Amino acid sequence: MRIIGTVGLPGSGKGEAAAVAREEELPVVTMGDVIREETRRRGLDPSEHHGEIAQQLREEEGETAIADRCIPMVREAAEEQDGEPVVLVDGLRSMAEVERFVDAFGEDFLLVSIEAPFDLRAKRLGDRGREATDLDREKLREREERELGFGMGEVIDAADLTIHNDDSLERFREQVRAVLERGTTDIDDEAHQ
Ligand SMILES: Nc1ncnc2c1ncn2[C@@H]1O[C@H](COP(=O)(O)OP(=O)(O)OP(=O)(O)O)[C@@H](O)[C@H]1O
Incomplete structure:
Protein backbone atom coordinates (compact mmCIF):
# COMPACT_ATOMS: atom_id res chain seq x y z
CA MET A 1 0.00 0.00 0.00
CA ARG A 2 1.24 3.50 -0.84
CA ILE A 3 -0.46 6.55 0.70
CA ILE A 4 0.93 9.73 -0.83
CA GLY A 5 0.31 13.02 0.96
CA THR A 6 1.07 16.27 -0.84
CA VAL A 7 2.06 19.60 0.63
CA GLY A 8 2.80 22.81 -1.22
CA LEU A 9 2.20 26.54 -1.27
CA PRO A 10 -0.67 27.99 -3.34
CA GLY A 11 -0.15 27.38 -7.04
CA SER A 12 2.65 24.86 -6.59
CA GLY A 13 0.75 22.09 -8.42
CA LYS A 14 -1.19 20.05 -5.83
CA GLY A 15 -4.37 20.22 -7.88
CA GLU A 16 -2.49 19.06 -11.00
CA ALA A 17 -0.98 16.16 -9.03
CA ALA A 18 -4.49 15.14 -7.93
CA ALA A 19 -5.68 15.39 -11.56
CA VAL A 20 -2.88 13.02 -12.63
CA ALA A 21 -3.93 10.51 -9.95
CA ARG A 22 -7.57 10.69 -11.11
CA GLU A 23 -6.50 10.13 -14.71
CA GLU A 24 -4.68 7.00 -13.52
CA GLU A 25 -7.98 6.02 -11.85
CA LEU A 26 -6.44 6.29 -8.39
CA PRO A 27 -8.54 7.59 -5.50
CA VAL A 28 -7.89 11.11 -4.21
CA VAL A 29 -8.89 12.24 -0.73
CA THR A 30 -8.93 16.03 -0.53
CA MET A 31 -8.71 17.43 2.98
CA GLY A 32 -10.45 20.62 1.83
CA ASP A 33 -13.46 18.55 0.65
CA VAL A 34 -13.86 17.15 4.16
CA ILE A 35 -14.17 20.72 5.44
CA ARG A 36 -16.58 21.69 2.64
CA GLU A 37 -18.76 18.68 3.44
CA GLU A 38 -18.84 19.53 7.16
CA THR A 39 -19.65 23.17 6.32
CA ARG A 40 -22.63 22.05 4.23
CA ARG A 41 -23.70 19.62 6.97
CA ARG A 42 -23.91 22.62 9.31
CA GLY A 43 -26.18 24.38 6.82
CA LEU A 44 -23.56 26.92 5.71
CA ASP A 45 -22.15 27.85 2.31
CA PRO A 46 -18.57 26.52 1.96
CA SER A 47 -17.50 29.38 -0.30
CA GLU A 48 -18.09 31.77 2.62
CA HIS A 49 -17.60 29.69 5.77
CA HIS A 50 -14.82 27.23 4.82
CA GLY A 51 -12.08 28.82 6.97
CA GLU A 52 -14.38 29.37 9.93
CA ILE A 53 -15.54 25.73 10.01
CA ALA A 54 -11.97 24.43 9.64
CA GLN A 55 -11.09 26.50 12.70
CA GLN A 56 -14.18 25.36 14.63
CA LEU A 57 -13.49 21.71 13.88
CA ARG A 58 -9.98 22.06 15.29
CA GLU A 59 -11.33 23.80 18.41
CA GLU A 60 -14.01 21.16 18.97
CA GLU A 61 -12.04 18.02 18.16
CA GLY A 62 -8.37 18.99 18.30
CA GLU A 63 -5.80 19.89 15.66
CA THR A 64 -6.01 16.53 13.90
CA ALA A 65 -9.80 16.82 13.42
CA ILE A 66 -9.57 16.93 9.63
CA ALA A 67 -6.89 14.24 9.37
CA ASP A 68 -8.97 12.01 11.70
CA ARG A 69 -11.90 12.26 9.27
CA CYS A 70 -9.71 11.59 6.24
CA ILE A 71 -8.00 8.44 7.53
CA PRO A 72 -11.06 6.13 7.37
CA MET A 73 -11.79 7.52 3.87
CA VAL A 74 -8.22 6.68 2.80
CA ARG A 75 -8.48 3.15 4.26
CA GLU A 76 -11.78 2.55 2.50
CA ALA A 77 -10.38 3.82 -0.82
CA ALA A 78 -7.33 1.54 -0.41
CA GLU A 79 -9.47 -1.50 0.40
CA GLU A 80 -11.58 -1.02 -2.71
CA GLN A 81 -8.57 -1.28 -5.04
CA ASP A 82 -7.34 -4.44 -6.72
CA GLY A 83 -3.60 -5.04 -6.60
CA GLU A 84 -1.25 -2.72 -4.69
CA PRO A 85 -3.40 0.17 -3.43
CA VAL A 86 -2.26 3.75 -4.02
CA VAL A 87 -4.19 6.71 -2.56
CA LEU A 88 -3.36 10.40 -2.94
CA VAL A 89 -4.15 12.73 -0.05
CA ASP A 90 -4.28 16.37 -1.11
CA GLY A 91 -3.62 19.18 1.31
CA LEU A 92 -1.68 18.36 4.49
CA ARG A 93 -0.96 21.53 6.41
CA SER A 94 0.56 20.81 9.80
CA MET A 95 2.98 18.41 11.48
CA ALA A 96 0.17 17.21 13.77
CA GLU A 97 -1.64 16.01 10.63
CA VAL A 98 1.52 14.39 9.22
CA GLU A 99 2.09 12.56 12.52
CA ARG A 100 -1.50 11.31 12.46
CA PHE A 101 -0.95 9.82 8.98
CA VAL A 102 2.38 8.29 10.02
CA ASP A 103 0.65 6.72 13.07
CA ALA A 104 -2.06 5.31 10.83
CA PHE A 105 0.02 4.10 7.87
CA GLY A 106 3.68 3.94 9.05
CA GLU A 107 6.15 3.28 6.25
CA ASP A 108 3.34 3.16 3.70
CA PHE A 109 2.88 6.92 4.06
CA LEU A 110 5.01 9.09 1.78
CA LEU A 111 5.01 12.87 2.21
CA VAL A 112 5.70 14.72 -1.03
CA SER A 113 6.48 18.43 -1.21
CA ILE A 114 5.63 20.23 -4.45
CA GLU A 115 7.73 23.34 -4.92
CA ALA A 116 7.95 26.21 -7.38
CA PRO A 117 9.31 29.78 -7.04
CA PHE A 118 6.92 32.57 -6.00
CA ASP A 119 6.91 34.33 -9.41
CA LEU A 120 6.04 31.17 -11.26
CA ARG A 121 3.25 30.30 -8.82
CA ALA A 122 1.87 33.86 -8.98
CA LYS A 123 1.85 33.69 -12.77
CA ARG A 124 0.19 30.26 -12.88
CA LEU A 125 -2.48 31.34 -10.39
CA GLY A 126 -3.04 34.51 -12.40
CA ASP A 127 -3.56 32.39 -15.52
CA ARG A 128 -5.83 30.02 -13.60
CA GLY A 129 -7.80 32.98 -12.24
CA ARG A 130 -10.00 30.81 -10.04
CA GLU A 131 -10.08 33.28 -7.16
CA ALA A 132 -9.81 37.05 -7.12
CA THR A 133 -6.84 36.75 -4.73
CA ASP A 134 -4.97 34.72 -7.34
CA LEU A 135 -4.55 37.90 -9.32
CA ASP A 136 -3.17 39.93 -6.45
CA ARG A 137 0.49 39.26 -5.61
CA ILE A 163 8.99 17.50 -6.82
CA HIS A 164 10.33 20.73 -8.32
CA ASN A 165 7.53 22.00 -10.51
CA ASP A 166 9.52 24.64 -12.38
CA ASP A 167 9.56 23.06 -15.84
CA SER A 168 6.82 22.08 -18.28
CA LEU A 169 3.49 20.71 -17.13
CA GLU A 170 4.24 17.48 -19.01
CA ARG A 171 7.51 16.99 -17.10
CA PHE A 172 5.71 17.63 -13.80
CA ARG A 173 2.94 15.17 -14.65
CA GLU A 174 5.55 12.54 -15.51
CA GLN A 175 7.23 13.00 -12.14
CA VAL A 176 3.88 12.72 -10.38
CA ARG A 177 3.20 9.46 -12.26
CA ALA A 178 6.63 8.13 -11.15
CA VAL A 179 5.77 8.89 -7.51
CA LEU A 180 2.33 7.27 -7.83
CA GLU A 181 3.61 4.20 -9.63
CA ARG A 182 6.98 3.65 -7.98
CA GLY A 183 7.29 5.98 -4.98
CA THR A 184 10.20 7.90 -6.54
CA THR A 185 10.65 11.15 -8.46
CA ASP A 186 13.20 9.50 -10.79
CA ILE A 187 11.83 9.34 -14.28
CA ASP A 188 12.88 6.26 -16.14
CA ASP A 189 13.39 8.09 -19.45
CA GLU A 190 13.70 4.93 -21.52
CA ALA A 191 10.41 3.61 -20.24
CA HIS A 192 8.70 6.84 -21.30
CA GLN A 193 10.16 7.21 -24.78
N1 LIG B 1 4.55 22.93 -14.71
C1 LIG B 1 3.49 23.69 -15.01
N2 LIG B 1 3.46 24.39 -16.16
C2 LIG B 1 2.41 25.18 -16.46
N3 LIG B 1 1.32 25.33 -15.70
C3 LIG B 1 1.28 24.65 -14.53
C4 LIG B 1 2.35 23.80 -14.11
N4 LIG B 1 2.02 23.26 -12.91
C5 LIG B 1 0.81 23.76 -12.58
N5 LIG B 1 0.35 24.59 -13.56
C6 LIG B 1 -0.91 25.32 -13.57
O1 LIG B 1 -0.82 26.30 -12.53
C7 LIG B 1 -2.08 26.47 -11.87
C8 LIG B 1 -1.89 26.19 -10.37
O2 LIG B 1 -1.63 24.81 -10.16
P1 LIG B 1 -2.56 23.97 -9.14
O3 LIG B 1 -3.98 24.39 -9.30
O4 LIG B 1 -2.23 22.54 -9.32
O5 LIG B 1 -1.96 24.53 -7.76
P2 LIG B 1 -2.34 24.15 -6.24
O6 LIG B 1 -1.06 23.76 -5.57
O7 LIG B 1 -3.43 23.15 -6.23
O8 LIG B 1 -2.82 25.57 -5.71
P3 LIG B 1 -3.90 25.94 -4.56
O9 LIG B 1 -3.31 25.49 -3.26
O10 LIG B 1 -4.02 27.42 -4.66
O11 LIG B 1 -5.18 25.24 -4.94
C9 LIG B 1 -3.05 25.51 -12.55
O12 LIG B 1 -3.79 26.19 -13.52
C10 LIG B 1 -2.12 24.48 -13.20
O13 LIG B 1 -2.68 23.85 -14.32
Missing part, protein backbone atom coordinates in the same frame (compact mmCIF):
# COMPACT_ATOMS: atom_id res chain seq x y z
CA GLU A 138 0.30 41.01 -2.22
CA LYS A 139 -2.73 38.94 -1.24
CA LEU A 140 -0.92 35.80 -2.38
CA ARG A 141 2.10 36.73 -0.28
CA GLU A 142 -0.16 37.26 2.76
CA ARG A 143 -1.99 33.99 2.13
CA GLU A 144 1.20 32.00 2.00
CA GLU A 145 2.71 33.69 5.04
CA ARG A 146 -0.44 32.70 6.90
CA GLU A 147 -0.15 29.10 5.68
CA LEU A 148 3.55 28.96 6.61
CA GLY A 149 2.66 30.44 10.02
CA PHE A 150 0.18 27.61 10.61
CA GLY A 151 3.05 25.14 10.27
CA MET A 152 3.23 24.35 6.57
CA GLY A 153 6.94 25.30 6.45
CA GLU A 154 7.77 22.48 8.85
CA VAL A 155 5.72 20.03 6.79
CA ILE A 156 7.62 21.06 3.64
CA ASP A 157 10.92 20.50 5.48
CA ALA A 158 9.79 17.08 6.70
CA ALA A 159 8.88 15.76 3.22
CA ASP A 160 10.27 12.40 2.10
CA LEU A 161 10.39 13.55 -1.52
CA THR A 162 10.34 16.89 -3.35
Whole structure:
Protein backbone atom coordinates (compact mmCIF):
# COMPACT_ATOMS: atom_id res chain seq x y z
CA MET A 1 0.00 0.00 0.00
CA ARG A 2 1.24 3.50 -0.84
CA ILE A 3 -0.46 6.55 0.70
CA ILE A 4 0.93 9.73 -0.83
CA GLY A 5 0.31 13.02 0.96
CA THR A 6 1.07 16.27 -0.84
CA VAL A 7 2.06 19.60 0.63
CA GLY A 8 2.80 22.81 -1.22
CA LEU A 9 2.20 26.54 -1.27
CA PRO A 10 -0.67 27.99 -3.34
CA GLY A 11 -0.15 27.38 -7.04
CA SER A 12 2.65 24.86 -6.59
CA GLY A 13 0.75 22.09 -8.42
CA LYS A 14 -1.19 20.05 -5.83
CA GLY A 15 -4.37 20.22 -7.88
CA GLU A 16 -2.49 19.06 -11.00
CA ALA A 17 -0.98 16.16 -9.03
CA ALA A 18 -4.49 15.14 -7.93
CA ALA A 19 -5.68 15.39 -11.56
CA VAL A 20 -2.88 13.02 -12.63
CA ALA A 21 -3.93 10.51 -9.95
CA ARG A 22 -7.57 10.69 -11.11
CA GLU A 23 -6.50 10.13 -14.71
CA GLU A 24 -4.68 7.00 -13.52
CA GLU A 25 -7.98 6.02 -11.85
CA LEU A 26 -6.44 6.29 -8.39
CA PRO A 27 -8.54 7.59 -5.50
CA VAL A 28 -7.89 11.11 -4.21
CA VAL A 29 -8.89 12.24 -0.73
CA THR A 30 -8.93 16.03 -0.53
CA MET A 31 -8.71 17.43 2.98
CA GLY A 32 -10.45 20.62 1.83
CA ASP A 33 -13.46 18.55 0.65
CA VAL A 34 -13.86 17.15 4.16
CA ILE A 35 -14.17 20.72 5.44
CA ARG A 36 -16.58 21.69 2.64
CA GLU A 37 -18.76 18.68 3.44
CA GLU A 38 -18.84 19.53 7.16
CA THR A 39 -19.65 23.17 6.32
CA ARG A 40 -22.63 22.05 4.23
CA ARG A 41 -23.70 19.62 6.97
CA ARG A 42 -23.91 22.62 9.31
CA GLY A 43 -26.18 24.38 6.82
CA LEU A 44 -23.56 26.92 5.71
CA ASP A 45 -22.15 27.85 2.31
CA PRO A 46 -18.57 26.52 1.96
CA SER A 47 -17.50 29.38 -0.30
CA GLU A 48 -18.09 31.77 2.62
CA HIS A 49 -17.60 29.69 5.77
CA HIS A 50 -14.82 27.23 4.82
CA GLY A 51 -12.08 28.82 6.97
CA GLU A 52 -14.38 29.37 9.93
CA ILE A 53 -15.54 25.73 10.01
CA ALA A 54 -11.97 24.43 9.64
CA GLN A 55 -11.09 26.50 12.70
CA GLN A 56 -14.18 25.36 14.63
CA LEU A 57 -13.49 21.71 13.88
CA ARG A 58 -9.98 22.06 15.29
CA GLU A 59 -11.33 23.80 18.41
CA GLU A 60 -14.01 21.16 18.97
CA GLU A 61 -12.04 18.02 18.16
CA GLY A 62 -8.37 18.99 18.30
CA GLU A 63 -5.80 19.89 15.66
CA THR A 64 -6.01 16.53 13.90
CA ALA A 65 -9.80 16.82 13.42
CA ILE A 66 -9.57 16.93 9.63
CA ALA A 67 -6.89 14.24 9.37
CA ASP A 68 -8.97 12.01 11.70
CA ARG A 69 -11.90 12.26 9.27
CA CYS A 70 -9.71 11.59 6.24
CA ILE A 71 -8.00 8.44 7.53
CA PRO A 72 -11.06 6.13 7.37
CA MET A 73 -11.79 7.52 3.87
CA VAL A 74 -8.22 6.68 2.80
CA ARG A 75 -8.48 3.15 4.26
CA GLU A 76 -11.78 2.55 2.50
CA ALA A 77 -10.38 3.82 -0.82
CA ALA A 78 -7.33 1.54 -0.41
CA GLU A 79 -9.47 -1.50 0.40
CA GLU A 80 -11.58 -1.02 -2.71
CA GLN A 81 -8.57 -1.28 -5.04
CA ASP A 82 -7.34 -4.44 -6.72
CA GLY A 83 -3.60 -5.04 -6.60
CA GLU A 84 -1.25 -2.72 -4.69
CA PRO A 85 -3.40 0.17 -3.43
CA VAL A 86 -2.26 3.75 -4.02
CA VAL A 87 -4.19 6.71 -2.56
CA LEU A 88 -3.36 10.40 -2.94
CA VAL A 89 -4.15 12.73 -0.05
CA ASP A 90 -4.28 16.37 -1.11
CA GLY A 91 -3.62 19.18 1.31
CA LEU A 92 -1.68 18.36 4.49
CA ARG A 93 -0.96 21.53 6.41
CA SER A 94 0.56 20.81 9.80
CA MET A 95 2.98 18.41 11.48
CA ALA A 96 0.17 17.21 13.77
CA GLU A 97 -1.64 16.01 10.63
CA VAL A 98 1.52 14.39 9.22
CA GLU A 99 2.09 12.56 12.52
CA ARG A 100 -1.50 11.31 12.46
CA PHE A 101 -0.95 9.82 8.98
CA VAL A 102 2.38 8.29 10.02
CA ASP A 103 0.65 6.72 13.07
CA ALA A 104 -2.06 5.31 10.83
CA PHE A 105 0.02 4.10 7.87
CA GLY A 106 3.68 3.94 9.05
CA GLU A 107 6.15 3.28 6.25
CA ASP A 108 3.34 3.16 3.70
CA PHE A 109 2.88 6.92 4.06
CA LEU A 110 5.01 9.09 1.78
CA LEU A 111 5.01 12.87 2.21
CA VAL A 112 5.70 14.72 -1.03
CA SER A 113 6.48 18.43 -1.21
CA ILE A 114 5.63 20.23 -4.45
CA GLU A 115 7.73 23.34 -4.92
CA ALA A 116 7.95 26.21 -7.38
CA PRO A 117 9.31 29.78 -7.04
CA PHE A 118 6.92 32.57 -6.00
CA ASP A 119 6.91 34.33 -9.41
CA LEU A 120 6.04 31.17 -11.26
CA ARG A 121 3.25 30.30 -8.82
CA ALA A 122 1.87 33.86 -8.98
CA LYS A 123 1.85 33.69 -12.77
CA ARG A 124 0.19 30.26 -12.88
CA LEU A 125 -2.48 31.34 -10.39
CA GLY A 126 -3.04 34.51 -12.40
CA ASP A 127 -3.56 32.39 -15.52
CA ARG A 128 -5.83 30.02 -13.60
CA GLY A 129 -7.80 32.98 -12.24
CA ARG A 130 -10.00 30.81 -10.04
CA GLU A 131 -10.08 33.28 -7.16
CA ALA A 132 -9.81 37.05 -7.12
CA THR A 133 -6.84 36.75 -4.73
CA ASP A 134 -4.97 34.72 -7.34
CA LEU A 135 -4.55 37.90 -9.32
CA ASP A 136 -3.17 39.93 -6.45
CA ARG A 137 0.49 39.26 -5.61
CA GLU A 138 0.30 41.01 -2.22
CA LYS A 139 -2.73 38.94 -1.24
CA LEU A 140 -0.92 35.80 -2.38
CA ARG A 141 2.10 36.73 -0.28
CA GLU A 142 -0.16 37.26 2.76
CA ARG A 143 -1.99 33.99 2.13
CA GLU A 144 1.20 32.00 2.00
CA GLU A 145 2.71 33.69 5.04
CA ARG A 146 -0.44 32.70 6.90
CA GLU A 147 -0.15 29.10 5.68
CA LEU A 148 3.55 28.96 6.61
CA GLY A 149 2.66 30.44 10.02
CA PHE A 150 0.18 27.61 10.61
CA GLY A 151 3.05 25.14 10.27
CA MET A 152 3.23 24.35 6.57
CA GLY A 153 6.94 25.30 6.45
CA GLU A 154 7.77 22.48 8.85
CA VAL A 155 5.72 20.03 6.79
CA ILE A 156 7.62 21.06 3.64
CA ASP A 157 10.92 20.50 5.48
CA ALA A 158 9.79 17.08 6.70
CA ALA A 159 8.88 15.76 3.22
CA ASP A 160 10.27 12.40 2.10
CA LEU A 161 10.39 13.55 -1.52
CA THR A 162 10.34 16.89 -3.35
CA ILE A 163 8.99 17.50 -6.82
CA HIS A 164 10.33 20.73 -8.32
CA ASN A 165 7.53 22.00 -10.51
CA ASP A 166 9.52 24.64 -12.38
CA ASP A 167 9.56 23.06 -15.84
CA SER A 168 6.82 22.08 -18.28
CA LEU A 169 3.49 20.71 -17.13
CA GLU A 170 4.24 17.48 -19.01
CA ARG A 171 7.51 16.99 -17.10
CA PHE A 172 5.71 17.63 -13.80
CA ARG A 173 2.94 15.17 -14.65
CA GLU A 174 5.55 12.54 -15.51
CA GLN A 175 7.23 13.00 -12.14
CA VAL A 176 3.88 12.72 -10.38
CA ARG A 177 3.20 9.46 -12.26
CA ALA A 178 6.63 8.13 -11.15
CA VAL A 179 5.77 8.89 -7.51
CA LEU A 180 2.33 7.27 -7.83
CA GLU A 181 3.61 4.20 -9.63
CA ARG A 182 6.98 3.65 -7.98
CA GLY A 183 7.29 5.98 -4.98
CA THR A 184 10.20 7.90 -6.54
CA THR A 185 10.65 11.15 -8.46
CA ASP A 186 13.20 9.50 -10.79
CA ILE A 187 11.83 9.34 -14.28
CA ASP A 188 12.88 6.26 -16.14
CA ASP A 189 13.39 8.09 -19.45
CA GLU A 190 13.70 4.93 -21.52
CA ALA A 191 10.41 3.61 -20.24
CA HIS A 192 8.70 6.84 -21.30
CA GLN A 193 10.16 7.21 -24.78
N1 LIG B 1 4.55 22.93 -14.71
C1 LIG B 1 3.49 23.69 -15.01
N2 LIG B 1 3.46 24.39 -16.16
C2 LIG B 1 2.41 25.18 -16.46
N3 LIG B 1 1.32 25.33 -15.70
C3 LIG B 1 1.28 24.65 -14.53
C4 LIG B 1 2.35 23.80 -14.11
N4 LIG B 1 2.02 23.26 -12.91
C5 LIG B 1 0.81 23.76 -12.58
N5 LIG B 1 0.35 24.59 -13.56
C6 LIG B 1 -0.91 25.32 -13.57
O1 LIG B 1 -0.82 26.30 -12.53
C7 LIG B 1 -2.08 26.47 -11.87
C8 LIG B 1 -1.89 26.19 -10.37
O2 LIG B 1 -1.63 24.81 -10.16
P1 LIG B 1 -2.56 23.97 -9.14
O3 LIG B 1 -3.98 24.39 -9.30
O4 LIG B 1 -2.23 22.54 -9.32
O5 LIG B 1 -1.96 24.53 -7.76
P2 LIG B 1 -2.34 24.15 -6.24
O6 LIG B 1 -1.06 23.76 -5.57
O7 LIG B 1 -3.43 23.15 -6.23
O8 LIG B 1 -2.82 25.57 -5.71
P3 LIG B 1 -3.90 25.94 -4.56
O9 LIG B 1 -3.31 25.49 -3.26
O10 LIG B 1 -4.02 27.42 -4.66
O11 LIG B 1 -5.18 25.24 -4.94
C9 LIG B 1 -3.05 25.51 -12.55
O12 LIG B 1 -3.79 26.19 -13.52
C10 LIG B 1 -2.12 24.48 -13.20
O13 LIG B 1 -2.68 23.85 -14.32
